[in-house]
Amino acid sequence: MTARVLVVDDIAPNARLLEARLLQEYYDVKTVTDSRETVEVAHVWQPDVILLDVLMPTMSGYEVCNALREGAATAHIPIVMITGLEKPAERAKGLRSGADEFLTKPVDYDLLLARLRGILRLKRLMDEWRVRGAAATALGLRVAQPSDVQNGQARVLIADDLAARTATIEACLHGAGLGVSVASDEAALLAQTTTGQFDLILISLSLLDGDPLRLVARCRARAETRETPLLLIAEPDERDLMIAALDLGANDCLVLPLDPDELLLRVNNQIQRKFYEDTLRDDVGSALRLAVIDPLTQLYNRRYLNSHLERLCEDTAVGGFGLFMIDLDHFKAINDHNGHAVGDKALQGVADILRQNLRPSDLIVRYGGEEFVVVIGGLSDEAAALVIAEKIRLTIAEMVVDRTIRVTASIGLTIADAAALHLSDAADNLLGRADLALYEAKRAGRNCVVAFGQVPGRVVSLQNGVRS
Known part of the structure; x- marks a missing residue:
């Protein structure tokens, strides 16, 4: 999967090392060592994803991330922050500033590449909807922007058979005003998603009964859950499962121990992205309808x-x-x-x-x-x-x-x-x-x-x- 990747790191050897690894995967790579140049380069070059160091002397990664999110031409570009900071508060700060992922050094390249593949799949889908949205703009409709979308009363389904962990996650999500349901096995998840609609599914990779990878694959294959974001809950030693699940189509991954702040940020990011995609899809549908429907008689034109x-x-x-x-x-x-x-x-x-x-x-x-x-x-x-x-x-x-x-x-x-x-x-x-x-x-x-x-x-x- 070729794509443009912008690497931002003030330490040149680190940037070159990451660039070399990405070039091996046939990505088109550009590096920036002065963080102040990031926004301008991103605006002109329009990368598909930005790998951004956090600790830089001129502008921190958080400041760069905020600046990118504020620019109309760069707000849609996914950002992966890479840093040596490991505290949960730092990860939450990065996610809050607009990053799509927060990875720690030393870089696990297999995990990074798996995250890149997933992020780029979603980016290309969103780019397609944004291009189609141009038809709505041409017809005088106001196409939704990410900032327009409100989560409202979103519904989350937790797929986990460990009662204590499920109760902790459920309490955290309930406290944020989200509707929560629980499925303890694959059959229960399939039954609930057949009769109801969910805005996010959390899947534990530590399922005692059943195969979590098969569950991810089935969610991606079924019409009822194909567009529903999947957030993985993983133990630190489940690295290989994480990579496999991300390649099967999972959207994001939260590594235990559970940090409530990070959980809510990842949950809200995925839900808001889904709501934005749904709204944009509706806008495009309205534009296509206007293109072929006579507004006075509601007949085809x-x-x-x-x-x-x-x-x-x-x-x-x-x-x-x-x-x-x-x-x-x-x-x-x-x-x-x-x-x-x-x-x-x-x-x-x-x-x-x-x-x-x-x-x-x-x-x-x-x-x-x-x-x-x-x-x-x-x-x-x-x-x-x-x-x-x-x-x-x-x-x-x-x-x-x-x-x-x-x-x-x-x-x-x-x-x-x-x-x-x-x-x-x-x-x-x-x-x-x-x-x-x-x-x-x-x-x-x-x-x-x-x-x-x-x-x-x-x-x-x-x-x-x-x-x-």
């Missing part, structure tokens, strides 16, 4: 229709479908005489009629302005299509908007049979056929239905998707 039609035309398993183009008659007069608010009500009313008279599997699109397009799957007979279109036309004609205003519609339709689907640019040609039939319905006096097969000549010439 023209962009979605184009891609949907192309997929249908390319799918050789499709046996045929009907394509209706519906245009409201004299709609400009409704807007001019009654106002756009009444016109909007008319459009919404027609959208409701289409939803009520068609199947959920049928595609209904606001094509633009007062035009709608309907795609009805499994429809290969023009006579049957005319019956459906006539029912829609009559229902629209019976609609009353704003107590007194009536609306009529002209409908042109075509059938996408095997011959039509084998044409080049089949989607554009089908739209052209329906548009030509609609034009004939307008020419015939409006408020009527015309099929492409009824159009004299039935010839469509397309230039850039427009009938000529």
Whole structure:
């Protein structure tokens, strides 16, 4: 897994030693020996992770970490602090300043590399969501930032069969206002995560009954827990288990003896990261929805229709479908005489009629302005299509908007049979056929239905998707 790693250490031999070890793993490495340069280098180079010494003369690692977290261009970069300080208070201080991990010297390179692999997996996932979030920003949505996310009433599941340790952890988490459940074995964990949702799972690597590595692997494989962060609880002599569990997808590891302050910091960091990811995913979903949904009628828009039609035309398993183009008659007069608010009500009313008279599997699109397009799957007979279109036309004609205003519609339709689907640019040609039939319905006096097969000549010439 190649990535950019920025090493920050004021002692040059230490920096070179760490650089050499990382280069052996094919990482792209840059070193900084003056901590004051760290923020600028990180801003320009945009590393995937920063390995940061704590004890430095110009700026301490804590100060550098705070400065990185305050910068918009560097706040998302994971930071691993490496130091000779071993006191729990120092680890807590590092985590509180924004570090993702706090490792002590001498460096255990196997453990460091395992932590790097896990951190980089998460970083790449978050980078992908951040890039997708640009779509939401482009559509005018305010995309969530980590500082926006509040933990709220998070739920934590503890997987441990040692009652005394479980009670201590449970009391600590309860005291912080977190909801806590306990699973004493794999079966209990699987059952609880099937029926309930959790924001964090703590897994003890000292399980007396069962295999903790298999438990980590199953959590990562199951849909219910795939996105749930996993925090390991390990004894100091369980180094190999820690490395294996991290490689299987665990997010973080807390080494005993238990320090309540460090436990809560690691728990809160993982929960907040999950909440941020969930919020960002929702923001991206909203952006994608806005990109393909018409906000007035809540129907799909023209962009979605184009891609949907192309997929249908390319799918050789499709046996045929009907394509209706519906245009409201004299709609400009409704807007001019009654106002756009009444016109909007008319459009919404027609959208409701289409939803009520068609199947959920049928595609209904606001094509633009007062035009709608309907795609009805499994429809290969023009006579049957005319019956459906006539029912829609009559229902629209019976609609009353704003107590007194009536609306009529002209409908042109075509059938996408095997011959039509084998044409080049089949989607554009089908739209052209329906548009030509609609034009004939307008020419015939409006408020009527015309099929492409009824159009004299039935010839469509397309230039850039427009009938000529």
